[in-house]
Amino acid sequence: MSKTAKNSINDCVIKLATVNGTGSASANALLTKTILRLGIPVTGKNFFPSNIQGLPTWYEIRISKDGYDARSGQVDIMVAMNAQTYAQDRDEVSPGGYLLYDSTWPRDNVLSRNDITLLGIPLARMCNEVFAGARECVLMKNMAYVGALAALLDIDMKAIEEVVQERFGKKEELIASNLRAIRLGHDFAVENFQCPLPVRTRPMDKAADLMMIDGNTAAALGCVYAGAAFAAWYPITPSTSLMDAFAKFCGKYRTDPDTGKNRFCIVQAEDELAAIGMALGASWNGVRAFSATSGPGISLMSELLGFAYYAEVPVVLFDVQRVGPSTGLPTRTQQGDLLACAYASHGDTRHVLLFPANPTECFYLAVKAFDLAERLQTPVIVVSDLDIGMNDWTCPKLAWHEDYRPDRGKILSVEELEDLETFYRYHDKDGDGICYRTYPGVHPKGAYFARGSGHNEYGAYTEDPAEYQKLLDRLRQKWETAAGLVPEPIIKRKRGATSGVIALGSSDCAVTEMLDKLDEPMDYMRIRGFPFDARVEKFIDSHERVFVVEQNRDAQLKSLLTLELNVNKRKLISILHYDGFPITPDHVLDGINEVGDMPEEGSAA
Amino acid sequence: MSYITKPRLSYSGRKRNKLGLAMRDYEGGMSTLCAGCGHDSITAALIQAFFELNIPPERVVKLSGIGCSSKTPAYFLNASHGINAVHGRMPALATGANAANRDLYYIGVSGDGDSLSIGLGQFGHAIRRNLNMLYIIENNGVYGLTKGQFSASADKGSKAKTGEINAQPPIDPVLMALSLGGAFVARSFSGDKQQLVPLIKAGLMHQGFALLDVISPCVTFNDHDGSTKSYVYTREHFHETIHTDFVLAADEITVEYDEGEVVPVDLHDGSHILLRKVAPDYEPKDRGNAISYIQHHQEKGEIVTGLLYLDEQAGDLHTTSNTIDQPLNELSYDKLCPGADALEEIFEAYR
Numbered sequence: 024m025s026k027t028a029k030n031s032i033n034d035c036v037i038k039l040a041t042v043n044g045t046g047s048a049s050a051n052a053l054l055t056k057t058i059l060r061l062g063i064p065v066t067g068k069n070f071f072p073s074n075i076q077g078l079p080t081w082y083e084i085r086i087s088k089d090g091y092d093a094r095s096g097q098v099d100i101m102v103a104m105n106a107q108t109y110a111q112d113r114d115e116v117s118p119g120g121y122l123l124y125d126s127t128w129p130r131d132n133v134l135s136r137n138d139i140t141l142l143g144i145p146l147a148r149m150c151n152e153v154f155a156g157a158r159e160c161v162l163m164k165n166m167a168y169v170g171a172l173a174a175l176l177d178i179d180m181k182a183i184e185e186v187v188q189e190r191f192g193k194k195e196e197l198i199a200s201n202l203r204a205i206r207l208g209h210d211f212a213v214e215n216f217q218c219p220l221p222v223r224t225r226p227m228d229k230a231a232d233l234m235m236i237d238g239n240t241a242a243a244l245g246c247v248y249a250g251a252a253f254a255a256w257y258p259i260t261p262s263t264s265l266m267d268a269f270a271k272f273c274g275k276y277r278t279d280p281d282t283g284k285n286r287f288c289i290v291q292a293e294d295e296l297a298a299i300g301m302a303l304g305a306s307w308n309g310v311r312a313f314s315a316t317s318g319p320g321i322s323l324m325s326e327l328l329g330f331a332y333y334a335e336v337p338v339v340l341f342d343v344q345r346v347g348p349s350t351g352l353p354t355r356t357q358q359g360d361l362l363a364c365a366y367a368s369h370g371d372t373r374h375v376l377l378f379p380a381n382p383t384e385c386f387y388l389a390v391k392a393f394d395l396a397e398r399l400q401t402p403v404i405v406v407s408d409l410d411i412g413m414n415d416w417t418c419p420k421l422a423w424h425e426d427y428r429p430d431r432g433k434i435l436s437v438e439e440l441e442d443l444e445t446f447y448r449y450h451d452k453d454g455d456g457i458c459y460r461t462y463p464g465v466h467p468k469g470a471y472f473a474r475g476s477g478h479n480e481y482g483a484y485t486e487d488p489a490e491y492q493k494l495l496d497r498l499r500q501k502w503e504t505a506a507g508l509v510p511e512p513i514i515k516r517k518r519g520a521t522s523g524v525i526a527l528g529s530s531d532c533a534v535t536e537m538l539d540k541l542d543e544p545m546d547y548m549r550i551r552g553f554p555f556d557a558r559v560e561k562f563i564d565s566h567e568r569v570f571v572v573e574q575n576r577d578a579q580l581k582s583l584l585t586l587e588l589n590v591n592k593r594k595l596i597s598i599l600h601y602d603g604f605p606i607t608p609d610h611v612l613d614g615i616n617e618v619g620d621m622p623e624e625g626s627a628a
Numbered sequence: 629m630s631y632i633t634k635p636r637l638s639y640s641g642r643k644r645n646k647l648g649l650a651m652r653d654y655e656g657g658m659s660t661l662c663a664g665c666g667h668d669s670i671t672a673a674l675i676q677a678f679f680e681l682n683i684p685p686e687r688v689v690k691l692s693g694i695g696c697s698s699k700t701p702a703y704f705l706n707a708s709h710g711i712n713a714v715h716g717r718m719p720a721l722a723t724g725a726n727a728a729n730r731d732l733y734y735i736g737v738s739g740d741g742d743s744l745s746i747g748l749g750q751f752g753h754a755i756r757r758n759l760n761m762l763y764i765i766e767n768n769g770v771y772g773l774t775k776g777q778f779s780a781s782a783d784k785g786s787k788a789k790t791g792e793i794n795a796q797p798p799i800d801p802v803l804m805a806l807s808l809g810g811a812f813v814a815r816s817f818s819g820d821k822q823q824l825v826p827l828i829k830a831g832l833m834h835q836g837f838a839l840l841d842v843i844s845p846c847v848t849f850n851d852h853d854g855s856t857k858s859y860v861y862t863r864e865h866f867h868e869t870i871h872t873d874f875v876l877a878a879d880e881i882t883v884e885y886d887e888g889e890v891v892p893v894d895l896h897d898g899s900h901i902l903l904r905k906v907a908p909d910y911e912p913k914d915r916g917n918a919i920s921y922i923q924h925h926q927e928k929g930e931i932v933t934g935l936l937y938l939d940e941q942a943g944d945l946h947t948t949s950n951t952i953d954q955p956l957n958e959l960s961y962d963k964l965c966p967g968a969d970a971l972e973e974i975f976e977a978y979r
Contacts (some may be wrong), residue, residue, distance in 0.1 A: 056979070059979065060979065233979075234975050234978040234979055235978055235979065236978045240978075244971075244974065247964075247965075247966060248965055248966070248971075250961050250964040250965055251964075252728075252956045252957075252959060252964060253724060253727050253728060253956060255720075255723070255724065272966075272974075276966035276970055277964065277966075279952050282952060282953070283950075284950050284951060284952040284953070285949065285950050285951050285952060286951075286952055286956070286959055286963055286964060287951075287956070288727040288945075288946075288949045288951045288956060289949075290723060290724075290727065290757075290945075290949070292720070292753075293749050293750065293752075293753040294749065296717060296720065296749075296750070297717070297719070297720040297723070297749070297750055297753065298720075299720075300713065300717045300719075300720025300721050300723075300724065300750075301720045301721070301723045301724035301727070302724055303720075303721060303724060304711070304720065304721035304722060304723060304724025304725035304726075304727075304728070305724035305725065305727050305728040305956075306724070306728075307711065307721070307724075307725060307728075308689070308724070308725040308728035308729050308957055309728055309729065309957035310727070310728035310729075310956045310957045312724060312728070326714050326717075327713075327714055327717060327720075330713065330714050334711070420975050421971055421974075421975065422968075422971070423967070423968040423971045424968075425967065425968050427965075428961060429961055461709070462709075462729075462957065463686070463688075463689045463708070463709035463725075463729070463732055464686060464687055464689075464709075464729060464731065464732045465686065466686060467684070467685055467686040467707035468707075469686070469709070470685070470686065470706065470707045470708055470709050470710075471709065471710075472701075472702065472709075472710040472711070472712060473709075473710065473711045473712070474711075474712040475712070475713075475714065476712065484702070
């Protein structure tokens with residue numbers, strides 16, 4: 024996108040600055056959904072405060088014909104609906120851009136930039152003249168700016184009307200008043216401005232198979248399809264919506280038609296300590312179970328995660344990362360829990376991690392997480408973040424293979440137990456570090472004690488040094504088995520590349536877009552699992568220098584790479600982003616260009 | 629959780645229960661607790677109760693946290709699954725396990741440190757949820773494994789072995805359970821097997837959370853003069869308010885009793901609990917009365933015991949969660965996966 028963004032079709036950013044609790048979210052969703060319906064790839068990102076009502080909030084809609092999902096860092100059209108942030112919003116508009124504001128009241132301060140175009144619309148006045156109640160006026164003001172934007176961006180009003188009708192269904196009055204407000208804004212814009220703007224939309228055919236979904240909803244859907252029937256959680260932003268979605272889908276698809284009873288159980292626990300404990304109890308007892316949390320919850324769950332590692336109890340946990348600790352910036356994104364998740368708990372513990380980069384992967388990797396957890400009999404943490412979890416992404420249609428069957432791992436049936444002389448829970452019969460487990464209630468021969476404390480391969484308590492060390496060594500062997508089972512990294516090579524870039528999770532969209540802008544050829548590896556696949560080390564070894572892009576201050580991914588692999592640390596150059604907003608392609612590009620032709624000390628390895 | 633394998637003794641000619649199992653089949657490993665520990669008496673009472681209830685051992689799940697009490701699940705029911713969780717978190721594990729399979733018997737063994745200090749929150753919330761389990765607190769007022777610190781159940785003025793006097797008021801699990809809506813609240817003494825065994829049976833068969841607080845003296849760190857959790861002190865201050873008899877569904881009620889003196893309660897499986905009033909002024913189905921009675925007697929230094937409150941009608945976690953009758957872990961995958969068509973429908977909704 025050009026810096027001035029003066030002429031562009033289906034390539035712009037509209038930022039909506041509003042006050043939270045005023046109903047702007049549904050107006051913004053309407054606009055975004057309509058654009059998607061017109062076949063144009065579009066994403067929506069929330070920049071919201073930790074607050075319920077009355078504070079500034081922003082929604083950033085990126086229309087991208089190329090399908091880029093990252094935050095672009097540009098603002099072509101700012102809709103400044105919040106007097107409190109006018110000055111800041113005005114300053115954020117990219118040169119050549121537009122600022123749409125409510126001109127009901129004089130706004131001298133908005134006039135102080137001459138490199139942008141001001142579009143004043145008396146939204147409040149127009150709505151006050153037409154609508155009666157105070158609340159209705161506030162809500163309809165939002166709809167009116169949607170109408171104005173439709174005129175300015177050349178969005179077909181019929182498409183908007185269709186979405187409004189779908190949304191309100193049989194509520195004729197609501198449809199009428201919303202459409203009236205939209206029309207108000209639209210007509211004012213047409214009469215007073217030159218519509219459409221040079222920055223505009225045009226219907227495409229690139230979104231017919233795209234859906235707009237956030238990562239938490241997609242992850243919840245993955246849990247439903249994986250067959251998870253128990254979930255325990257404690258409310259925490261930004262993971263709460265994952266459990267909300269799970270409850271919603273279960274309510275719809277998991278109610279027994281004959282009895283009206285639930286084929287699932289969700290417990291809102293008293294804290295995260297209990298949430299993970301409950302999930303472990305259920306999983307130990309043969310149900311696919313999970314919990315969802317964010318950084319503070321990971322801290323609290325650590326002890327039981329270590330227990331699960333040693334007692335070898337499968338469980339799936341979603342960490343939707345945010346900025347921490349304590350309240351931190353609970354509504355801002357970060358990749359700050361990588362080390363905390365990898366080594367959660369005391370003693371020698373390491374956990375299997377999966378890194379989805381978008382909602383699509385949240386769905387598929389959620390299913391994979393259950394298969395891996397039960398195959399490996401250990402916790403698997405799906406490490407997402409607020410950007411993926413709570414923002415609206417356009418993703419390819421999710422597909423489901425009816426022949427999928429859950430991999431429940433090594434579980435002995437009644438018949439197998441019957442044939443067995445004696446069952447030993449922690450005996451490595453197959454030599455892959457993974458032992459056989461049994462469910463309670465099945466057979467008296469299957470009984471064993473799950474304990475985190477010292478136990479030998481027969482499942483008995485031990486403090487014997489040799490027996491205990493044998494257990495630790497087997498768990499390490501299981502870890503090596505895990506490295507071959509986690510999703511492989513995705514490597515994209517370019518001819519002639521001598522440098523590489525590594526990223527994971529939500530950094531992917533920024534890196535992908537950056538690579539299209541970059542002059543020099545560069546290979547890209549996106550990591551999707553931990554323990555690291557053998558290809559990760561090879562990738563680093565085969566490049567002169569490797570940029571490691573991540574969204575935290577302390578280069579946690581780089582630390583993990585150097586701790587776990589035998590690689591030359593000096594080859595690894597960090598590009599870090601940690602202000603709480605999603606990383607942009609330009610940030611990565613600047614990071615690479617800054618290094619430029621610096622002497623490559625580390626390339627001798 | 630340490631134990632020594634028990635020598636295989638011959639029980640020929642000994643009694644067998646209706647499953648054809650001997651008492652031996654309900655035993656566990658040899659205890660490694662101190663000789664004379666109250667906890668071992670409770671273990672023995674548990675073995676007897678399970679044996680007499682004819683419960684198949686594999687249908688039982690034993691859970692515990694950390695502490696001397698939490699070691700004991702290794703000393704009974706060798707043929708049952710067990711989880712020895714982390715300190716204070718047994719209720720959470722029990723909640724999940726129970727949610728996964730509602731058809732098994734769940735017994736949690738905890739202590740006063742595990743339940744009333746580090747695990748107070750989980751203990752309270754398990755009561756609130758009316759989790760269907762028997763929850764035993766082996767209560768000795770002291771931290772044994774770390775050698776003699778006061779626990780949260782130690783009475784004010786009680787003397788430690790070191791001579792230190794406890795300055796803080798105790799947390800009483802019985803009063804706590806009553807105030808949190810507990811539907812089965814009982815207290816007993818490890819030294820009174822006659823009282824203990826029927827209470828264990830009633831608690832196991834009760835549909836919901838059954839709290840059984842058992843004063844279980846610590847012979848090593850809290851059995852001296854000046855301790856209010858010693859054998860001598862407990863025997864002297866023991867005050868049985870309600871005597872409980874448990875009658876299996878298959879058996880007839882043979883005890884003769886006068887109306888008004890005994891309150892019979894029918895359980896979901898057809899078995900019966902008979903509550904015989906030892907104290908005529910006590911009403912075991914009146915929560916407010918129970919609380920004030922217990923408090924009043926506590927002020928006099930008396931330990932009120934028996935099945936102190938019972939409400940057989942309160943729905944458990946599965947009732948409030950509206951889960952299906954079949955255990956969740958028995959649902960086949962096709963009952964859980966909405967299928968490709970549903971995903972198509974979802975796709976349309978997200979466009």
